[in-house]
Amino acid sequence: MEFRDLAELWNSFVIESNNxxxxxxxxxxxxxxxxxxxxxxAYILPTWTPEMxxxxxGRFFKHLTDLLTNKSNGTEKHRNxxxxxxxxxxxxxxxxxxxxFNSIAPPFDSTIMIELRKSPEDxxxxxxxxxxxxxxxxxxxxxxxxxxxxxxxxxxACPLEKFKEILVPYLVDNWSNYCQDSKSSxxxxxxxxxxxxxxxxxxxxNWKQIVVQTGIGGVILVLVLxxxxxxxxxxxxxxxxxxx
Numbered sequence: 235m236e237f238r239d240l241a242e243l244w245n246s247f248v249i250e251s252n253n254x255x256x257x258x259x260x261x262x263x264x265x266x267x268x269x270x271x272x273x274x275x276a277y278i279l280p281t282w283t284p285e286m287x288x289x290x291x292g293r294f295f296k297h298l299t300d301l302l303t304n305k306s307n308g309t310e311k312h313r314n315x316x317x318x319x320x321x322x323x324x325x326x327x328x329x330x331x332x333x334x335f336n337s338i339a340p341p342f343d344s345t346i347m348i349e350l351r352k353s354p355e356d357x358x359x360x361x362x363x364x365x366x367x368x369x370x371x372x373x374x375x376x377x378x379x380x381x382x383x384x385x386x387x388x389x390x391a392c393p394l395e396k397f398k399e400i401l402v403p404y405l406v407d408n409w410s411n412y413c414q415d416s417k418s419s420x421x422x423x424x425x426x427x428x429x430x431x432x433x434x435x436x437x438x439x440n441w442k443q444i445v446v447q448t449g450i451g452g453v454i455l456v457l458v459l460x461x462x463x464x465x466x467x468x469x470x471x472x473x474x475x476x477x478x
Contacts, residue, residue: 238323241276244269244339245322252342274337277326284403291331292406294318299398299405302350306358306394331404333386334362341367347380350394358394 247265250257257265281287304310320328322340329335329346345365353359362383384390385400392400406412 237272237276237279240269241273241323241339244273248341270338273339277323277339278330278335278337280323281327281330287327287331288404288406288412290327291404292412293409294328295331295401296405296407298348299401302360302394302398305350329364332362332383332400334364334383351391353391359391360394360397361391 244265247257247261247269281290301310301313301316305313322344325340325344325346326335329340344367347363347365349361349363351359351361362385363380364383365378365380367378382390385392385397388396388400
């Protein structure tokens with residue numbers, strides 16, 4: 235059994251619990267405390283190394299930084315929001331690459347909001363918010379809360395150029411070339427080629443196909459590119475008010 239199998243088992247228990255179905259006694263012995271740590275590995279391992287982070291998130295973050303840049307320089311001034319739909323593993327990878335993953339499986343209907351806005355000093359800044367299910371320690375109940383997150387080595391309102399600088403090591407400009415470079419050590423005649431793969435077999439993703447989803451079943455990543463003309467003048471206070 236692999237870690238991801240345990241994660242699928244975890245998700246089954248979550249669904250049953252959310253629908254007030256009784257868990258078997260053997261399940262109660264391992265859920266949630268015993269399973270929590272190995273399940274976390276299912277979400278962390280795909281982005282364990284810098285190279286794995288680049289392979290998993292390189293295309294997405296290149297598209298993301300392009301969107302932010304184009305909005306800031308007026309190339310896409312009419313774009314106010316872009317919505318991506320993804321599963322819990324992809325969401326965990328996005329958070330982990332940003333250095334923000336808390337090793338807790340993203341619950342159903344979690345949302346990451348990445349906002350581009352202008353600071354009081356008239357500079358572009360990026361804020362990252364995470365809307366998820368958080369345990370209320372007072373009542374012991376799970377509540378939906380929006381958390382304002384702080385990127386490592388940056389402020390909560392991270393300057394756009396600094397945000398892009400943080401992501402530089404993980405960006406992929408040309409997916410086919412990147413796959414070829416990644417396979418170069420394997421394809422070298424001096425080494426044994428055990429894959430049999432060719433560059434044309436590199437995974438192909440089309441991030442330009444933007445999916446707008448308002449359903450409640452999936453985990454959603456939201457990129458918010460906020461029009462400057464209709465923002466509140468005291469954005470920093472608003473953001474602090476919604477943080478936990």
